[in-house]
Amino acid sequence: MNTTEIFNEHVMATYGRFPLTLAEGRGARVRDDQGREYLDFCMGIAVCSLGHCHPRIVDAIRDQAGRLMHVSNLYYTESQGLLAKEMNLEHIKLPGKIFFSNSGAEANDGLIKSARRYGHLKPQADGKPRFEVITFQQSFHGRTLGSMAATGQAKVQQGFDPMLPGFRYLPYNDIAALENAVRDDTIGFLLEPVQGEGGVHVATGEFLEALDALRKKHDLLLMFDEVQAGFGRCGEAMAWRVNAPNIEPDGISWAKGMGGGIPIGAFWLSDRVVDEKGTKLSSLMGAGSHGSTYGGNPLVCAAAIETLKEIREKDLAGNAIRQSQRIRTAVASWELPVVTEVRGLGLLIGIALDAKLIPTGERETCALKVVKSLISKGLITVPAGPETFRLLPPLNVTDEEVDEALAIVKDVLSQF
Numbered sequence: 057m058n059t060t061e062i063f064n065e066h067v068m069a070t071y072g073r074f075p076l077t078l079a080e081g082r083g084a085r086v087r088d089d090q091g092r093e094y095l096d097f098c099m100g101i102a103v104c105s106l107g108h109c110h111p112r113i114v115d116a117i118r119d120q121a122g123r124l125m126h127v128s129n130l131y132y133t134e135s136q137g138l139l140a141k142e143m144n145l146e147h148i149k150l151p152g153k154i155f156f157s158n159s160g161a162e163a164n165d166g167l168i169k170s171a172r173r174y175g176h177l178k179p180q181a182d183g184k185p186r187f188e189v190i191t192f193q194q195s196f197h198g199r200t201l202g203s204m205a206a207t208g209q210a211k212v213q214q215g216f217d218p219m220l221p222g223f224r225y226l227p228y229n230d231i232a233a234l235e236n237a238v239r240d241d242t243i244g245f246l247l248e249p250v251q252g253e254g255g256v257h258v259a260t261g262e263f264l265e266a267l268d269a270l271r272k273k274h275d276l277l278l279m280f281d282e283v284q285a286g287f288g289r290c291g292e293a294m295a296w297r298v299n300a301p302n303i304e305p306d307g308i309s310w311a312k313g314m315g316g317g318i319p320i321g322a323f324w325l326s327d328r329v330v331d332e333k334g335t336k337l338s339s340l341m342g343a344g345s346h347g348s349t350y351g352g353n354p355l356v357c358a359a360a361i362e363t364l365k366e367i368r369e370k371d372l373a374g375n376a377i378r379q380s381q382r383i384r385t386a387v388a389s390w391e392l393p394v395v396t397e398v399r400g401l402g403l404l405i406g407i408a409l410d411a412k413l414i415p416t417g418e419r420e421t422c423a424l425k426v427v428k429s430l431i432s433k434g435l436i437t438v439p440a441g442p443e444t445f446r447l448l449p450p451l452n453v454t455d456e457e458v459d460e461a462l463a464i465v466k467d468v469l470s471q472f
């Protein structure tokens with residue numbers, strides 16, 4: 057049996073997989089099991105921020121694995137504390153505390169639970185807790201019961217009714233729709249500063265400021281899902297700061313790029329004092345309120361520390377801005393009718409396509425058709441919705457690698 061056959065026999069078919077078995081990778085390149093090399097501008101969907109098998113991460117994992125891989129969160133471990141310190145002092149730069157999870161969906165569940173706790177501390181006039189979290193159409197927050205309910209896309213929720221109650225989806229970037237949006241039971245907003253899976257849409261500074269104003273007016277929580285956008289990918293350590301540098305959120309979630317390839321997620325709560333007794337928001341998640349057996353174990357934290365230090369020390373957010381500009385300039389210069397728009401921030405780039413110009417097969421979107429074509433020419437990318445594909449190269453991608461990828465993109469898109 058080959059790998060595909062073993063998968064088909066034994067692995068649940070929750071993914072529509074490309075017919076590609078990836079075997080090894082280095083930097084921006086991967087090889088399949090036939091030895092064919094590809095440029096990887098998917099990077100595990102924005103996970104491998106330093107490329108595949110970066111020596112700094114590999115060394116950290118090897119070293120930590122030989123000393124201590126896992127102990128319970130009932131004890132202190134050096135690497136979890138140091139990772140939280142690196143995140144707080146060097147990247148978030150706001151007073152707060154961090155909880156480590158294993159994935160982005162879990163991190164968002166943690167934020168949703170935190171919001172509910174806040175709703176108990178600050179209830180409605182009749183004493184009932186506030187609990188509704190407003191999220192946005194086309195958002196993506198994950199696949200757990202909580203994060204799925206928070207996700208404003210019917211296709212993600214289909215067949216899993218009833219949803220966890222307490223979510224309402226407003227149109228993204230629509231300031232007018234915020235008027236009268238806050239109800240008695242509303243406790244906060246959760247949104248991606250750049251919607252990734254939903255088609256690569258960037259929240260405007262005005263929209264974020266409007267949410268911030270509502271937060272202050274109604275004593276709500278403003279929570280950013282930076283799972284895909286955070287830690288340098290958008291050209292800043294924190295993606296919301298690109299368009300709204302003065303906002304100080306109450307909660308943040310991350311996963312993906314923070315670990316460079318190991319499974320890690322996290323959520324952060326502000327140390328902001330929220331009542332006259334001096335209660336800090338972060339203290340609402342006290343002992344016994346939340347947990348994770350694996351969350352933040354020594355192995356993953358050792359890898360994430362080196363990932364975040366490399367991003368900071370080498371100014372990879374700066375490289376993300378520079379390479380983004382090169383990509384945008386090149387795509388614009390082609391003047392191809394099939395490209396309707398280039399969206400995104402930094403190296404979270406969405407190239408939107410004119411579906412009318414791309415003939416597709418049955419149940420195939422134009423984005424999927426283009427991605428398949430790119431793979432056949434040696435460039436791995438990933439769709440974002442039906443009419444957009446993403447470029448998510450590693451943050452340390454070089455000029456040569458970008459030029460090589462652009463040549464393949466131009467070649468493929470010129471056919472339409």
Ligand SMILES: Cc1ncc(COP(=O)(O)O)c(C=O)c1O
Pocket residue numbers: 101158159160161162164196197198199248252253281282283284285311312321
């Ligand atoms: C913005 C955002 N939030 C949450 C998630 C869920 O993360 P995970 O797959 O690690 O649970 C994703 C995954 O694509 C995401 O892009």
